[in-house]
Amino acid sequence: MRAFIAPLLLLAAWTLPSCGEAEYDLVVYASLDKEHSEPLIAMFEERSGLKVRAQYDVEQNKTVGLVNRLRAEKDSPYADVFWNNEIAHTIRLKNEGLTQPSESEVTRRIPAEFRDAEGHWVGFAARARVIMYDPSLLEKSGSQLPPNILAMTEAAFAPHGGMARPLTGTTLSHFAVLCGQLGREQVLAWLEASRDSGIALTNGNATVMKRVCQGDFPWCLTDTDDAAAAVANGYPVKIVYPDQTAELGGTLLIPNTLCMMKDAPHPEAAQQFIDFLISPEVEEYLANSRSKQIPLHPDSKAPEGLPMPYRDYAVLAVDWEAAAAELDAVLPEFQRIFTQ
Amino acid sequence: MLSLRRPGNWQGLAAVLGLALVLGPLGPLLWAVLQGGAFTELGEARVALVFWRSVWMAALSASLSVLVGVPLAILSQRTKIYGAEVVALLTPLTLLLPPLLIAQGWNGLTGWDGLWASVFTLGMCFAPLPALLAARALAQQSATSHESAWMMGGRRMALREMLRVARPAAILGGTLAFLFSVTDFAVPDYMAALGETFGVYPGHVYNHFRDTDYWAGARAAAPLVLLCAAVLYLGLWARDRWAGEQVGQGRPAETMPLAGWQWPATLLAWGLLGCVLLLPLARIVYELGVAGPEAAGTWGSRAGESVQAAVERGREDIGRSLRTGVLAGLIALVLAPFLAHALVRRTGRSARLLTTLVALPLLAPGVGYGMGAIAFANRPGWTEFYQGNLLVVLVFAGRFLPIAVFLLAERFRSVPRSRDEAAAVSGLLYPQRLWQVYLAPQRAAWLLAGGLVLVFAVRELDLAILLPGANQSAAVRYFNALHFARDGFVAAFGLLIAAILFLPVMLHAAWNSLRQRND
Numbered sequence: 044m045r046a047f048i049a050p051l052l053l054l055a056a057w058t059l060p061s062c063g064e065a066e067y068d069l070v071v072y073a074s075l076d077k078e079h080s081e082p083l084i085a086m087f088e089e090r091s092g093l094k095v096r097a098q099y100d101v102e103q104n105k106t107v108g109l110v111n112r113l114r115a116e117k118d119s120p121y122a123d124v125f126w127n128n129e130i131a132h133t134i135r136l137k138n139e140g141l142t143q144p145s146e147s148e149v150t151r152r153i154p155a156e157f158r159d160a161e162g163h164w165v166g167f168a169a170r171a172r173v174i175m176y177d178p179s180l181l182e183k184s185g186s187q188l189p190p191n192i193l194a195m196t197e198a199a200f201a202p203h204g205g206m207a208r209p210l211t212g213t214t215l216s217h218f219a220v221l222c223g224q225l226g227r228e229q230v231l232a233w234l235e236a237s238r239d240s241g242i243a244l245t246n247g248n249a250t251v252m253k254r255v256c257q258g259d260f261p262w263c264l265t266d267t268d269d270a271a272a273a274v275a276n277g278y279p280v281k282i283v284y285p286d287q288t289a290e291l292g293g294t295l296l297i298p299n300t301l302c303m304m305k306d307a308p309h310p311e312a313a314q315q316f317i318d319f320l321i322s323p324e325v326e327e328y329l330a331n332s333r334s335k336q337i338p339l340h341p342d343s344k345a346p347e348g349l350p351m352p353y354r355d356y357a358v359l360a361v362d363w364e365a366a367a368a369e370l371d372a373v374l375p376e377f378q379r380i381f382t383q
Numbered sequence: 384m385l386s387l388r389r390p391g392n393w394q395g396l397a398a399v400l401g402l403a404l405v406l407g408p409l410g411p412l413l414w415a416v417l418q419g420g421a422f423t424e425l426g427e428a429r430v431a432l433v434f435w436r437s438v439w440m441a442a443l444s445a446s447l448s449v450l451v452g453v454p455l456a457i458l459s460q461r462t463k464i465y466g467a468e469v470v471a472l473l474t475p476l477t478l479l480l481p482p483l484l485i486a487q488g489w490n491g492l493t494g495w496d497g498l499w500a501s502v503f504t505l506g507m508c509f510a511p512l513p514a515l516l517a518a519r520a521l522a523q524q525s526a527t528s529h530e531s532a533w534m535m536g537g538r539r540m541a542l543r544e545m546l547r548v549a550r551p552a553a554i555l556g557g558t559l560a561f562l563f564s565v566t567d568f569a570v571p572d573y574m575a576a577l578g579e580t581f582g583v584y585p586g587h588v589y590n591h592f593r594d595t596d597y598w599a600g601a602r603a604a605a606p607l608v609l610l611c612a613a614v615l616y617l618g619l620w621a622r623d624r625w626a627g628e629q630v631g632q633g634r635p636a637e638t639m640p641l642a643g644w645q646w647p648a649t650l651l652a653w654g655l656l657g658c659v660l661l662l663p664l665a666r667i668v669y670e671l672g673v674a675g676p677e678a679a680g681t682w683g684s685r686a687g688e689s690v691q692a693a694v695e696r697g698r699e700d701i702g703r704s705l706r707t708g709v710l711a712g713l714i715a716l717v718l719a720p721f722l723a724h725a726l727v728r729r730t731g732r733s734a735r736l737l738t739t740l741v742a743l744p745l746l747a748p749g750v751g752y753g754m755g756a757i758a759f760a761n762r763p764g765w766t767e768f769y770q771g772n773l774l775v776v777l778v779f780a781g782r783f784l785p786i787a788v789f790l791l792a793e794r795f796r797s798v799p800r801s802r803d804e805a806a807a808v809s810g811l812l813y814p815q816r817l818w819q820v821y822l823a824p825q826r827a828a829w830l831l832a833g834g835l836v837l838v839f840a841v842r843e844l845d846l847a848i849l850l851p852g853a854n855q856s857a858a859v860r861y862f863n864a865l866h867f868a869r870d871g872f873v874a875a876f877g878l879l880i881a882a883i884l885f886l887p888v889m890l891h892a893a894w895n896s897l898r899q900r901n902d
Contacts, residue, residue, distance in 0.1 A: 055713055058706040067770075070851075076867040077860060078696075096770075098854040101844065101862040111597050112849050115757040121770060121851060139595070208576075210590070238580065246576035249868035254577070256675060272868055277678025371595070378590040382582040383429055 068093035069312040072109045073126040074100035075299060076268075079332050080126065087319050093312050098122070110136065113304065117141055120306045123313035126299065126320065130166060131216040133300040134367035137163040145303035145310075149318040156360070157298050157339050166298030167321040168329040168336035171352070172217050173294065174204075174283045175270040176262035177255055184261050191286050192221070195264065196233065196240040205243030205251045206264040208381045209234065210374075213266050213297050214248065218377065219370035220295060220361050227373060234380050244381070255280060266297075268334035275333050284356040293357030298339060390724065390813045397721035404714075404781030405744040408755035412747060415598035421605035430587060434606065437584040440502050441565035447506025448560035451655055452513030453553045457545050458652035460518040462639050465649045470656050471518060472892050475511050477660045479838060479881040480667075482508040483569040483865070484873070488663030491670065496578030501571045505564040510659045512563075513556025516793070520552035521545060522635070523797055529636035541639055551622040555793075558618025562611050562746070585748075592750045601755075604748045611746045612739050619735040670874035689871030693879050696872075697860055701883060704857040707772060708840035711779035712833035715787040719832050720817055722784075723791035738789070745785045749845030752782055756850060775852040779840040786839060787832035794828040795821050827891070838884050 073080040077099050084097050100109045110132045127133045136142050144162035157166035176188055189200040209218035222230045245251040252269040256278040273280045284294040301320055303313045323343040329336035331346050338345055345351050352358045424430045459470040486504045532544035568585035575581050584607055592600030641648050672686030726738055756778050760769045768774055798821055806816040822829050844862055847853040857880050864872045
């Protein structure tokens, strides 16, 4: 028996020290791609000398993620900063009283449309909602690109394209914005109709991008970072910035957002981290990365060839507070339409 | 006065410790369900339709698992096909790969999508469950049962007898396949994203877990948990009903000669293994270096980069996941034998009810279990415990303990009761009895029980996202990369995790093979 138990005890001795907990100077919840967020957090640690505990998010396997964890932890907050790769859920957290103002000289440099008037959140490094297409596939299909987002489900375009179901991520935010812009009833009717229109409805922007790459259909509605990933993987795809008319208002831009959690255990370190992330240096790093995030800081230099908002394409003006409120109201309706 | 000789005291202690592990996370969940309203939504036509669809899809998947798994078990365990040992060795490997990866493999290979592709994929993913259980039952078939069948009706009758012997295990395996299929959301969601859109009930549960009142998810999950408990109970009843004669006593049966059928049987076995593992695995390997026509480098160079990135970026996460999983496995190794023995000493309805009750932590949705753990452990003064790894180890051990208990209970069932009674009469303390009668002769099964807890702990995603100490793990890195479409990295990292988890099994098999040759 001893000969059998001894190796097990050795195994326990190897693993038990991992139960001890190190002290951290800052806790960050990050929903940006780990490949990009991890090196930036390491860079911050190196420069500040602070020890950061980072917690990452996943939506692919339909786990609920960090937003609900923040809600569940509200009575005894553990996180200092929430780094969200979109904006609507950040504002929802603010409206639930889970964030606190965190303004500084650095955050005030970000254009007013990408930061909260009360200082609860600040945006940086955005993604645009674009139509990505494969020119040769489009030609073969004998069809054309939809002239705007709402035309996507028309009979002439729908069978040749795809989009993610608006249940998570930026697509959910996008359709919450559209509800505010066009009216809830019209968007809900549009989504009801989309189910039978022939447009492919996938479970995420990366999936719909991959389907265009695989040649399943010629175009899709997705984010610029997914389209950039397709290009990086060697697929001959191009991007169109939709809704570029005065009537439609422009392309939707969705920034990464940072917020300090209410009663954050390490507020000074949290402010230091927020200031670091919205610096031009970090925005340029993300703009030059595989995901080609769009810089928002006026001092950031965009890499050559990256189309810039306001300069190269019109950007939709959004009341994000209203969009977040709309999201709360329409999400159950979206779920009803797409869980059947 | 408490006596160390009385099994009830030890089993009671193990039950209290096991309960302590699961009550923290499960308590808030049960409380939310008891607030009422858990079943009202099932009255809506849309929700009822989705629920019913989940049930019949899982029933079809589980049937497919049995149809594939049982022949695989018979061919690899009881016939002389070419490479039978390799088939038996590789069959469980599928269980180490996330079903979503298998789904992507099948879609990449065949282009199949939609509802039927989901049924097929889940059937293949969980076919190893009936295969492994049936193989174990067949390995214990007595020579008397096989030889008498052979003498009466040749190969046909011998096969019927094997099916009869494997039937209880196949029923239990099919039941487990149903439970895993009906609660899976990733595969149906993926297949619905590629083809015809359809919803499943776990999607409805997931939607409710995203509500501002996240306990709505617990209430939405209640019908699914209840269904799973009912199916498990029925599966156990069916297994007991058709258990037939005691197997595992006397001389074990020889493998069946196939004569002219050897090649067709070999092809069938390898074909089934191909469907369960080899074909999707080949596609995953291909994904290592796949890219568009304008990509730089060759397939080989890109595959090399993917593997290098997986090793460099994922190494530490795998190490952390392994350490957490090992500790959870060790806790299961200590507690599971007592609980398993308590289960096998009961018979009939009480045994089935107790088994269903023990399964509850496993049947609860992972997200709800994680939320329950937060509600329990995130409180003032508990900060170190909440953010530390100890909480993760305890939560993982509690959630996956039922797996170890069920596996050991199945093995303990084959030990004659007379042997246990003789040990008791000889005056051995209860733990000594447990060791000498049950565990020492089945060390491999005992280790496997802990190993399975380790495997499930490493694979667990929902809890890894929600518990601070678990977030820097292999599962989070893997699914994060999957979400952001890093196909090469995902393939390489998935294969790396599977290889590391499978390595001990391979080494054990190689060691056994060497020993047999030397003997």
